[in-house]
Amino acid sequence: MPRMLDVSDAVRAEIGDEEADRLLAGENAPGSYDCTSCRTPGDSEQERTSTVLFIGDETAVLAFAHATCLPSQVVQVTEEQLQGAVRSINGDGAPGGDAHRAVPEQAVLGVTSGLVLIAGELHPALVVEPTTPIVRPGTTGVGDDFLPLLIEQGYMPVTQISAVPPVLHGWSVLLAVGQLHAVLQPGTHGGQPVAWWQAHQPLQVTDGWRAAANKHQQVLLFAAPVGSIGRQPREDLLRDALDKAAANGKLVAAALPLAGT
Secondary structure: OOOEEEEHHHHHHHHHHHHHHHHHHHOOOOOOOOOOOOEEEOOOOOOOEEEEEEEOOOEEEEEEEEEOOOEEEEEOHHHHHHHHHHHHHOOOOOOOOOOHHHOOOOOOEEEEEEEEEEEEEEEEEEEEEOOOOOOOOOOOOOOOOHHHHHHHHEEEOOOOOOOOOEOOOOOOEEOOEEEEEEEEOOHHHHHOOOEEEEEEEEEEHHHHHHHHHHOOEEEEEOOOOOOOOOOOOOOHHHHHHHHHHHOOOEEEEEEEEEEOO
């Protein structure tokens, strides 16, 4: 059965027409796979699936993602990242195994919604924390550039949550039918906004959160490096974690206009 695969022109140019046509015909494509973006199972026979080609210095590995998570594209990575992924698939470098689906470990952005009290008023907020350190594209090392990268985009460092952060124009939070779909960032060269983060399935938000978002027509986005916030089960604990991250210089924030309803 033909797979519901998307093969972009960039991927086709790298793998060749013959291989691309075999994939589209279902000869080399997997039925089920683990999405390289959200890490949940996918099925290329049942849902649109993107081919994502990771290219290192000497090696190229084809991976698969839900089309709702990532478009089909070519991603440049370091050879070390790519070889590490292949070793993990094969079991510490043992020969054999299926390296076809090997992918470098990618950070997933964990997103939590909650209401944050500032100056006596409740504001809708999203708290973003990646699952692994974020390094600057094209660099190697074990550092974490998540906050510097966001500051370069216009997010402001926060040392205490005592005032609403300034609006970051060009970014927005997409709500549709009362559900959270994506955080959008400006497109390149003034093009259409693109998803900085996109929910694999729309996330439910509380009635109170949605009401506050509609009232303010904006959402506060707080971001912290991995290990700073954690998954907090209650809003008071989430606020405590935010305050601690701010005091430790590990929090940036911006107010993003609301898109949708």
